Amino acid sequence: MRILLVSLGVAAATAGCQREERQLRVDPPVAAALDSITLMPNGISGAPPEIYFALDRPYETNAYNLSQGKRLYSWFGCKGCHADGQGGAGPAFLDGWWNYGPEIVSIFASIRDGRPHGMPAFRDKMTTEQIWQLAGYVQTIGAYSIKTAAPGRNDEKQTRPAENRGPAAKRFDEGPTPIHLDQGPVP
Amino acid sequence: MRTRATRGVLLALLPSSVLAGCTGWQSAFDAQGASAISIKQLMVLMVVICSVVWALVIAVLIRALWRGREQVERSIGPDPVIERRTARVVVAAVTATVIVLAVFTVVSFFTTRALTLAGHDDLTIKVRGQQWWWGLEYLGPTPDERFETANEIHIPVGRNVRLQLEGIDVIHSLWVPGLAGKQDLIPGRRNELTLRAERPGAYRGQCSEFCGLQHAHMALLVIAEQQETFDQWMRSQRERATDPSDAEIAAGQQVFLSRPCAACHAIRGTSATGTNGPDLTHVGGRRYIAAGLLETTRGSLAAWISDPQTLKPGNNMPMVALSADELRSVSAYLASLK
Numbered sequence: 001m002r003i004l005l006v007s008l009g010v011a012a013a014t015a016g017c018q019r020e021e022r023q024l025r026v027d028p029p030v031a032a033a034l035d036s037i038t039l040m041p042n043g044i045s046g047a048p049p050e051i052y053f054a055l056d057r058p059y060e061t062n063a064y065n066l067s068q069g070k071r072l073y074s075w076f077g078c079k080g081c082h083a084d085g086q087g088g089a090g091p092a093f094l095d096g097w098w099n100y101g102p103e104i105v106s107i108f109a110s111i112r113d114g115r116p117h118g119m120p121a122f123r124d125k126m127t128t129e130q131i132w133q134l135a136g137y138v139q140t141i142g143a144y145s146i147k148t149a150a151p152g153r154n155d156e157k158q159t160r161p162a163e164n165r166g167p168a169a170k171r172f173d174e175g176p177t178p179i180h181l182d183q184g185p186v187p
Numbered sequence: 188m189r190t191r192a193t194r195g196v197l198l199a200l201l202p203s204s205v206l207a208g209c210t211g212w213q214s215a216f217d218a219q220g221a222s223a224i225s226i227k228q229l230m231v232l233m234v235v236i237c238s239v240v241w242a243l244v245i246a247v248l249i250r251a252l253w254r255g256r257e258q259v260e261r262s263i264g265p266d267p268v269i270e271r272r273t274a275r276v277v278v279a280a281v282t283a284t285v286i287v288l289a290v291f292t293v294v295s296f297f298t299t300r301a302l303t304l305a306g307h308d309d310l311t312i313k314v315r316g317q318q319w320w321w322g323l324e325y326l327g328p329t330p331d332e333r334f335e336t337a338n339e340i341h342i343p344v345g346r347n348v349r350l351q352l353e354g355i356d357v358i359h360s361l362w363v364p365g366l367a368g369k370q371d372l373i374p375g376r377r378n379e380l381t382l383r384a385e386r387p388g389a390y391r392g393q394c395s396e397f398c399g400l401q402h403a404h405m406a407l408l409v410i411a412e413q414q415e416t417f418d419q420w421m422r423s424q425r426e427r428a429t430d431p432s433d434a435e436i437a438a439g440q441q442v443f444l445s446r447p448c449a450a451c452h453a454i455r456g457t458s459a460t461g462t463n464g465p466d467l468t469h470v471g472g473r474r475y476i477a478a479g480l481l482e483t484t485r486g487s488l489a490a491w492i493s494d495p496q497t498l499k500p501g502n503n504m505p506m507v508a509l510s511a512d513e514l515r516s517v518s519a520y521l522a523s524l525k
Contacts, residue, residue: 025496
């Protein structure tokens with residue numbers, strides 16, 4: 001009886017010890033399917049492929065993918081124009097204002113195909129998986145709601161609160177900066 | 188009877204299996220570098236002295252146990268003769284301990300001092316440890332004498348070589364047991380290590396600070412060669428990549444430059460200038476690819492490019508979907524970059 005109780009206790013205590021799955025290798029057919037997004041005609045918003053939901057939105061909810069996205073953010077020189085999210089030559093991610101909407105599919109399309117006024121296309125520089133990872137991270141920088149998954153910490157000096165510290169719009173309520181011609185009227 | 192014989196064989200095999208790691212190209216016991224030799228001498232000295240001390244202590248202990256049994260019947264109370272003898276033994280043991288520790292301190296001080304040898308005039312190589320490979324930059328007095336390579340350090344025999352160690356992402360540690368001691372590569376900091384090989388040969392080193400998923404596959408090779416051979420190697424490394432010699436290799440170059448490869452890898456003499464991955468200007472001339480994972484052949488290059496996440500799960504090289512023809516030509520191109 002006691003042995004049963006002890007083993008039940010151990011089982012209960014270790015039940016939370018499950019580790020998050022790391023998808024290290026994306027099968028080529030899956031990667032090809034992930035590439036076929038549907039965008040609205042104006043290039044803003046749209047739908048990710050069905051497989052994205054079948055995989056349970058891995059690039060928004062998985063900490064490993066977000067960390068990889070954070071590495072790619074500095075590897076591919078995003079900081080040159082967008083800084084740590086504060087913006088510069090390119091728009092900011094922290095102000096809660098998305099020129100093409102906050103959906104991950106818009107961010108994916110912006111990175112893959114580029115956008116007018118200076119955003120280059122990364123189609124020939126990154127794989128589909130990498131673009132998804134980077135898009136997930138960029139979305140996390142300017143998320144409207146707190147995400148439960150967070151990327152790795154910074155080694156460098158912090159220039160802003162960590163990515164999972166809460167919605168960007170609340171923290172940086174400076175109002176949108178009209179630096180983009182297509183941005184439309186200030187709300 | 189049979190079990191006893193088996194046990195005897197097993198007992199005889201145990202030390203030989205333990206000692207099997209004491210030779211070869213990655214062993215501190217097979218020291219061929221100035222630092223490694225002095226570390227090995229210090230280690231041998233300490234082991235010998237400590238073994239003698241241990242043997243003496245055990246001998247005294249056995250003798251005490253043996254005598255204790257004989258003297259059970261003796262009267263209780265201090266005996267002045269025994270008291271004096273005990274005092275002498277204690278004083279002798281304390282003196283011996285102090286002397287042994289003092290000798291160890293002095294000897295290790297001089298050994299440690301002898302480890303930092305290289306000056307600023309010596310050949311200097313910047314080593315960048317990153318997940319999970321070694322970036323190398325040979326520095327020179329002028330910019331055109333600098334060049335980049337990866338995972339394979341060539342050094343001239345009998346000369347001090349200064350390594351500047353930097354960590355890019357997490358802490359790594361460089362250990363080439365046959366040549367020198369360990370030194371950490373820490374982000375935001377520059378450590379130095381001196382290599383000096385006394386004999387030509389290939390010495391394997393490994394990352395010795397756990398640094399993530401592929402820590403075990405983060406090896407590097409130090410190749411010590413005669414000065415003339417080394418100078419020749421250095422001249423050829425400074426050269427730009429060779430131009431494609433046939434149609435297939437030229438097609439491979441096109442694939443490399445138009446696909447994501449060129450965003451992370453540099454091949455000097457082409458438009459590929461990425462710095463996130465290893466410099467591939469002379470990748471075909473290196474003995475291993477993927478930080479000691481596979482020997483460099485056209486086949487292993489193709490295997491690596493086609494599925495890096497199966498060969499080294501978690502590494503930062505993505506799987507780029509290539510057609511069979513593209514894979515064939517790009518592997519031919521990379522293998523041709525001697």
